[in-house]
Amino acid sequence: MKTLVLANQKGGVGKSAVATLLAHHLRRLGQRVLAIDLDHQANFSQALTRSGRAVVAEVTADRLLAQAGVGVPDAPFVLVSGHRELLALERQAAQHNAYARNVRAFLAAVDGVFDVAIVDTNPNPDIRVIAALASADFVVSPVQLNQEAMSGVNMLLNHERVGIRRIKAVLNPKLQLVGLLPTMVEPTPFQKANYVQVVQAFHPILIRVGDGPGAFAAIPRRSCIAEAQASGEVLWEMKKTAAREASAEIRPTLDAIAARVMGAAIQPAEGAPHAAAA
Numbered sequence: 432m433k434t435l436v437l438a439n440q441k442g443g444v445g446k447s448a449v450a451t452l453l454a455h456h457l458r459r460l461g462q463r464v465l466a467i468d469l470d471h472q473a474n475f476s477q478a479l480t481r482s483g484r485a486v487v488a489e490v491t492a493d494r495l496l497a498q499a500g501v502g503v504p505d506a507p508f509v510l511v512s513g514h515r516e517l518l519a520l521e522r523q524a525a526q527h528n529a530y531a532r533n534v535r536a537f538l539a540a541v542d543g544v545f546d547v548a549i550v551d552t553n554p555n556p557d558i559r560v561i562a563a564l565a566s567a568d569f570v571v572s573p574v575q576l577n578q579e580a581m582s583g584v585n586m587l588l589n590h591e592r593v594g595i596r597r598i599k600a601v602l603n604p605k606l607q608l609v610g611l612l613p614t615m616v617e618p619t620p621f622q623k624a625n626y627v628q629v630v631q632a633f634h635p636i637l638i639r640v641g642d643g644p645g646a647f648a649a650i651p652r653r654s655c656i657a658e659a660q661a662s663g664e665v666l667w668e669m670k671k672t673a674a675r676e677a678s679a680e681i682r683p684t685l686d687a688i689a690a691r692v693m694g695a696a697i698q699p700a701e702g703a704p705h706a707a708a709a
């Protein structure tokens with residue numbers, strides 16, 4: 432099982448929406464998916480619960496940290512939901528090592544049951560994010576192309592507690608940054624200017640979707656993506672043309688992330704057009 436964490440120390444950048452799209456995408460590719468929501472606001476949980484696709488585990492995500500030996504159903508798509516109790520964990524500083532150990536032991540215990548675990552996180556850099564990153568294989572960082580994006584990226588990499596460099600050096604050398612994922616991208620001149628800046632500064636850590644210049648993964652701002660997130664519908668199964676167009680637009684991005692995380696476990700159908708809607 433591969434574990435992918437969505438992380439960025441900012442709220443409202445599209446983490447939960449990307450987590451939801453990736454979970455449905457990896458199911459579409461036939462992968463057994465374990466979705467874990469470490470955010471007490473539970474937006475990821477809500478979208479997946481409303482989709483009706485995932486078996487909702489009885490245990491909630493706070494238990495994965497606070498308790499040893501918890502189990503989840505054996506099914507191809509399982510959700511461990513976010514819960515208010517997640518907020519209380521940061522205050523139990525004496526337990527933090529145990530929390531990180533419990534998460535690691537839990538992921539090891541379900542290793543043969545799922546192909547991939549997708550972990551959505553809260554924005555505050557606390558023990559939940561540390562425990563997730565300390566046991567993950569991969570991290571994707573959704574970023575919004577606004578004025579703060581640059582300083583946010585710096586924090587993501589270099590934050591003294593949850594920065595990826597520190598986590599890799601101290602807690603988890605196997606952790607790999609898949610890359611930054613610009614989200615809610617709009618074709619405004621302001622965002623274009625920011626995008627050029629981000630590409631110039633960070634192109635080594637953007638996610639490639641092809642060989643051409645500027646062929647980087649991104650998620651555009653589309654009202655149907657917000658709608659799918661709110662209703663629980665799977666974007667590429669929605670009837671409207673706008674949803675089909677958005678699905679085709681983001682397909683290369685979802686494929687690139689899936690390929691990086693799953694490696695040889697995903698065999699793209701021969702000759703399958705990259706941008707084909709499901």
Ligand SMILES: Nc1ncnc2c1ncn2[C@@H]1O[C@H](COP(=O)(O)OP(=O)(O)O)[C@@H](O)[C@H]1O
Binds near residue numbers: 652
């Ligand atoms: N690509 C997108 N296009 C339009 N709306 C989006 C997109 N991604 C996210 N949203 C909406 O923006 C809001 C914040 O996104 P969310 O994924 O919850 O961010 P985060 O998890 O980082 O806090 C939500 O209402 C969500 O539906």
Ligand SMILES: [Mg+2]
Binds near residue numbers: 443448474
């Ligand atoms: Mg969220």
